Amino acid sequence: MSNIFYRTLILPLYLSFIQINLLAQTGEAMNSAIKKIVKSDEEWKCDLTKEEFYILREKGTERAFAGEYNKNKEPGNYVCAGCSSLLFSSEKKYDSGSGWPSFWEPAEETNIISKLDSSLGRIRTEALCANCGGHLGHVFNDGPDPTGLRYCINSGALHFQKEKSPDNIK
Numbered sequence: 100m101s102n103i104f105y106r107t108l109i110l111p112l113y114l115s116f117i118q119i120n121l122l123a124q125t126g127e128a129m130n131s132a133i134k135k136i137v138k139s140d141e142e143w144k145c146d147l148t149k150e151e152f153y154i155l156r157e158k159g160t161e162r163a164f165a166g167e168y169n170k171n172k173e174p175g176n177y178v179c180a181g182c183s184s185l186l187f188s189s190e191k192k193y194d195s196g197s198g199w200p201s202f203w204e205p206a207e208e209t210n211i212i213s214k215l216d217s218s219l220g221r222i223r224t225e226a227l228c229a230n231c232g233g234h235l236g237h238v239f240n241d242g243p244d245p246t247g248l249r250y251c252i253n254s255g256a257l258h259f260q261k262e263k264s265p266d267n268i269k
């Protein structure tokens with residue numbers, strides 16, 4: 100009798116407890132492995148402009164069509180305004196008509212984290228810099244081929260590094 104009790108109730112409970120514990124530990128390990136730069140709000144305020152701080156650290160959104168890079172078509176790379184980590188390349192930028200710089204894929208998949216965002220009463224996917232945890236924008240499923248994704252990113256979260264043409268490199 101006690102054996103059946105153990106097998107049907109205690110053992111499954113114990114196993115699910117271990118499973119949840121393991122998940123939590125892996126989550127913590129992943130978080131610390133991903134987020135490499137940790138600064139206080141005061142430190143960030145010194146290092147960023149007001150607009151960059153509002154977007155990256157307070158998850159703000161710039162006005163549509165107002166951002167510096169919305170219409171930028173020059174070849175080059177877009178790095179994080181907070182930590183200079185490579186985020187997007189002009190090769191994967193397209194005009195979505197949304198008013199924000201749009202990309203169908205990050206330059207390096209591992210440099211961006213996607214996270215569920217249920218603010219404003221909507222379920223959206225937030226895009227964050229994996230290196231400093233800065234808020235970049237959101238990811239939507241209405242992008243072009245080959246990914247079908249639209250990384251809708253604030254210009255204020257990015258710095259553009261113009262590609263050097265072969266003539267410029269000496």
Ligand SMILES: [Zn+2]
Pocket residue numbers: 179180181182183184228229230231232233
């Ligand atoms: Zn960053």
